[in-house]
Amino acid sequence: MTAPTTSWIESANDGKTHFPLQNLPYGIFSVKGQPARVGVAIGNAVLDLAALDDAGLLSAAAKGSFAAASLNRFIALGKPVWSETRQRLTALLSGADAALRDNAALRDRALVLMDQVTLHLPVEIPGYTDFYSSKEHATNVGRMFRDPENALLPNWLEIPIGYNGRASSVVVSGTDLRRPNGQIKLPNEARPTFGPCRKLDFELEVGFIVGKESALGEPVSTADAPDHMFGMVLLNDWSARDIQQWEYVPLGPFNSKTFGTSISPWVVTMEALEPFRRDNPAQSPEPLSYLQQHSKNAYDIALEVALRPQGAAAPSTICRTNFKAMYWTMAQQLAHHTVSGCNVRVGDLMGSGTISGTTPDSYGSLLELTRNGAEPLKLADGSSRAFLEDGDEIVMTGFAEGNGFVVGFGEVSGKILPAPRP
Amino acid sequence: MTAPTTSWIESANDGKTHFPLQNLPYGIFSVKGQPARVGVAIGNAVLDLAALDDAGLLSAAAKGSFAAASLNRFIALGKPVWSETRQRLTALLSGADAALRDNAALRDRALVLMDQVTLHLPVEIPGYTDFYSSKEHATNVGRMFRDPENALLPNWLEIPIGYNGRASSVVVSGTDLRRPNGQIKLPNEARPTFGPCRKLDFELEVGFIVGKESALGEPVSTADAPDHMFGMVLLNDWSARDIQQWEYVPLGPFNSKTFGTSISPWVVTMEALEPFRRDNPAQSPEPLSYLQQHSKNAYDIALEVALRPQGAAAPSTICRTNFKAMYWTMAQQLAHHTVSGCNVRVGDLMGSGTISGTTPDSYGSLLELTRNGAEPLKLADGSSRAFLEDGDEIVMTGFAEGNGFVVGFGEVSGKILPAPRP
Numbered sequence: 066m067t068a069p070t071t072s073w074i075e076s077a078n079d080g081k082t083h084f085p086l087q088n089l090p091y092g093i094f095s096v097k098g099q100p101a102r103v104g105v106a107i108g109n110a111v112l113d114l115a116a117l118d119d120a121g122l123l124s125a126a127a128k129g130s131f132a133a134a135s136l137n138r139f140i141a142l143g144k145p146v147w148s149e150t151r152q153r154l155t156a157l158l159s160g161a162d163a164a165l166r167d168n169a170a171l172r173d174r175a176l177v178l179m180d181q182v183t184l185h186l187p188v189e190i191p192g193y194t195d196f197y198s199s200k201e202h203a204t205n206v207g208r209m210f211r212d213p214e215n216a217l218l219p220n221w222l223e224i225p226i227g228y229n230g231r232a233s234s235v236v237v238s239g240t241d242l243r244r245p246n247g248q249i250k251l252p253n254e255a256r257p258t259f260g261p262c263r264k265l266d267f268e269l270e271v272g273f274i275v276g277k278e279s280a281l282g283e284p285v286s287t288a289d290a291p292d293h294m295f296g297m298v299l300l301n302d303w304s305a306r307d308i309q310q311w312e313y314v315p316l317g318p319f320n321s322k323t324f325g326t327s328i329s330p331w332v333v334t335m336e337a338l339e340p341f342r343r344d345n346p347a348q349s350p351e352p353l354s355y356l357q358q359h360s361k362n363a364y365d366i367a368l369e370v371a372l373r374p375q376g377a378a379a380p381s382t383i384c385r386t387n388f389k390a391m392y393w394t395m396a397q398q399l400a401h402h403t404v405s406g407c408n409v410r411v412g413d414l415m416g417s418g419t420i421s422g423t424t425p426d427s428y429g430s431l432l433e434l435t436r437n438g439a440e441p442l443k444l445a446d447g448s449s450r451a452f453l454e455d456g457d458e459i460v461m462t463g464f465a466e467g468n469g470f471v472v473g474f475g476e477v478s479g480k481i482l483p484a485p486r487p
Numbered sequence: 488m489t490a491p492t493t494s495w496i497e498s499a500n501d502g503k504t505h506f507p508l509q510n511l512p513y514g515i516f517s518v519k520g521q522p523a524r525v526g527v528a529i530g531n532a533v534l535d536l537a538a539l540d541d542a543g544l545l546s547a548a549a550k551g552s553f554a555a556a557s558l559n560r561f562i563a564l565g566k567p568v569w570s571e572t573r574q575r576l577t578a579l580l581s582g583a584d585a586a587l588r589d590n591a592a593l594r595d596r597a598l599v600l601m602d603q604v605t606l607h608l609p610v611e612i613p614g615y616t617d618f619y620s621s622k623e624h625a626t627n628v629g630r631m632f633r634d635p636e637n638a639l640l641p642n643w644l645e646i647p648i649g650y651n652g653r654a655s656s657v658v659v660s661g662t663d664l665r666r667p668n669g670q671i672k673l674p675n676e677a678r679p680t681f682g683p684c685r686k687l688d689f690e691l692e693v694g695f696i697v698g699k700e701s702a703l704g705e706p707v708s709t710a711d712a713p714d715h716m717f718g719m720v721l722l723n724d725w726s727a728r729d730i731q732q733w734e735y736v737p738l739g740p741f742n743s744k745t746f747g748t749s750i751s752p753w754v755v756t757m758e759a760l761e762p763f764r765r766d767n768p769a770q771s772p773e774p775l776s777y778l779q780q781h782s783k784n785a786y787d788i789a790l791e792v793a794l795r796p797q798g799a800a801a802p803s804t805i806c807r808t809n810f811k812a813m814y815w816t817m818a819q820q821l822a823h824h825t826v827s828g829c830n831v832r833v834g835d836l837m838g839s840g841t842i843s844g845t846t847p848d849s850y851g852s853l854l855e856l857t858r859n860g861a862e863p864l865k866l867a868d869g870s871s872r873a874f875l876e877d878g879d880e881i882v883m884t885g886f887a888e889g890n891g892f893v894v895g896f897g898e899v900s901g902k903i904l905p906a907p908r909p
Binding site: 191192218219223236242257283284311314315316317320410485487 | 706824909
């Protein structure tokens with residue numbers, strides 16, 4: 066039997082919405098005066114899963130997991146429950162099961178228009194790790210800051226390089242961030258100065274949410290890795306380039322990144338992304354055996370970044386790229402993360418690293434798009450940008466394109482507020 | 488009025504115990520078949536605070552916070568409640584308030600011998616950050632791996648360098664750890680090999696536990712920093728030197744550290760450590776203004792490391808040092824951590840970085856003690872060690888010495904198990 070593709074919620078069927086019946090991404094929402102709970106995006110509406118659960122329409126195994134301020138409880142139930150819930154939702158929203166469609170009182174309770182909800186951080190994140198898996202990005206950065214002739218560091222082709230990020234400052238789309246203050250070492254001065262970042266940047270990334278914990282001392286293989294993934298989000302790894310440049314040797318980026326990381330409110334499940342798996346990119350040299358993979362772990366997800374200056378009529382699209390070309394896959398990232406014995410937990414966020422393509426308009430950061438500020442971008446409102454200015458808003462979107470529909474991530478946006486007075 | 492100094496629990500008064508009346512460190516304990524809860528160490532016993540709370544003997548403001556599997560709920564109540572609880576415990580354990588001493592049934596319920604309890608991870612740790620604040624350690628490492636003539640990197644004297652650690656693998660003392668597998672780049676080979684770490688090391692550290700959250704975008708000043716600290720623990724930052732050497736450029740240590748970090752089960756409060764505050768070490772150049780401090784933020788804590796080979800009759804002490812000589816203080820670490828706007832949360836663990844002194848027997852890692860393995864240590868059982876072998880146990884202890892008593896941390900220990908078969 067083919068899965069149904071249309072819903073009785075008409076806005077889900079226009080071929081353009083990010084949230085058709087084929088998607089069903091999970092998030093946390095609230096409406097005025099009521100507690101936050103789990104919802105699923107469908108067309109221009111949010112479906113309240115706590116209300117469906119109360120009405121007895123969802124899987125018994127998931128009972129009680131939706132009246133919660135994060136997805137963690139539901140995710141922890143495991144893959145069979147995710148699948149069963151997806152099947153139930155598909156039946157209810159297609160009308161194959163008419164229990165929701167034909168119950169006006171329940172529809173009133175359980176369906177809320179998207180523009181009437183507040184969306185919250187979808188997951189309580191016990192740990193955040195950020196990788197560095199785009200060969201083009203690593204090459205661009207290496208060319209600018211290290212040796213242009215040997216832009217890739219010797220370990221890059223062997224290791225899916227990653228580092229521990231700061232989980233406390235991961236925020237949901239729409240959260241404004243203050244420009245960070247920090248130490249900046251100017252080339253002509255003997256000592257660093259303290260003040261607002263002058264090279265504030267974004268990094269276009271996606272991230273996956275860990276859906277199954279692993280035990281300390283027990284590595285997860287590339288073959289098992291997909292079973293440990295619940296879904297994916299868009300991720301903006303805001304970066305203070307001048308602070309980073311001065312602080313990062315030898316222990317890596319810290320204050321240049323920890324002031325904030327934004328993610329999309331909707332978690333698109335791996336099950337919804339299944340039709341968009343693609344062959345893995347070629348890797349040379351062949352990775353060490355623990356990094357070798359025998360399934361398709363690349364995903365075809367188109368990505369865009371737009372910059373909207375304060376007061377501008379329209380945003381300017383400044384980057385178009387695709388996730389499928391990333392050198393290291395998510396399965397390899399997780400296998401590498403755990404090969405030392407490090408454990409992962411439900412809700413852990415694993416960032417892909419900046420996603421840059423091969424052409425100059427596909428670079429995932431201003432650092433690359435403007436060659437470290439040397440070639441400012443022209444925007445639609447006539448202004449230009451080397452790095453972000455106060456009031457600038459960055460909006461990232463992403464979607465996988467199906468036949469007559471898209472499985473979309475919605476957006477992750479964030480606006481830069483002025484730095485606190487030092 | 489002078490605070491009382493002796494307890495009716497005789498084992499607290501011998502002048503040698505780490506847990507006299509002046510200490511009262513908090514931990515999480517359980518006895519067979521019962522749920523974990525908050526306890527305080529006193530002499531050779533653990534005092535069950537949930538039982539005292541049930542009996543109505545503790546502060547009303549703390550009611551209900553001790554029947555918990557972590558200290559977080561209690562810590563989140565804030566500094567006035569910590570102080571009030573300490574005063575109540577001091578009164579009850581000195582006998583100034585006889586309600587516990589003279590109630591045999593309650594004593595039976597609330598006092599458990601230390602050797603009859605299991606101690607658990609004391610805090611649920613939302614974020615773990617590790618600093619690098621010993622000038623001697625940074626110099627020793629720089630001398631070995633970078634330029635012996637310019638061992639300290641240019642940023643080290645300006646920034647309390649730190650990086651995000653991995654919170655998921657922080658374990659309580661007594662947890663055995665498997666030797667990690669990982670990528671190792673041997674000097675004569677073109678590509679890395681995969682296998683068990685050959686240069687497994689410890690790092691002697693202490694850490695502080697954040698007691699008060701800060702908001703995103705709101706830095707904590709050095710003056711306010713002490714109000715954000717609940718207490719301190721011993722910390723062993725296990726390190727795989729060969730894996731670290733190959734992976735750490737440019738994003739810092741990852742698999743070489745994430746396989747495990749051990750902390751002591753007892754959290755010694757800042758209030759108990761108050762008498763051991765000392766003048767800050769001299770800093771040159773004078774730090775940037777946000778790092779300047781106007782209170783004494785150094786602490787006189789003697790530290791020791793012992794190594795016990797499998798089956799050896801006695802451990803060998805291999806390092807004796809002191810925390811007071813650290814270049815950057817905990818207040819400076821917290822001010823730097825938050826100056827970008829990064830928020831901290833209750834239970835966050837902030838590691839000091841390896842604590843090395845100026846003499847060769849005061850170095851806080853085997854890397855330094857053996858000059859990267861070139862000068863193996865002789866142990867009491869006649870064997871020698873360049874790096875850790877399977878079966879080796881590392882035991883760290885620490886205490887602040889008062890007049891006729893010590894405020895001790897107990898110990899943090901951990902044994903190395905063989906690597907999983909790759």
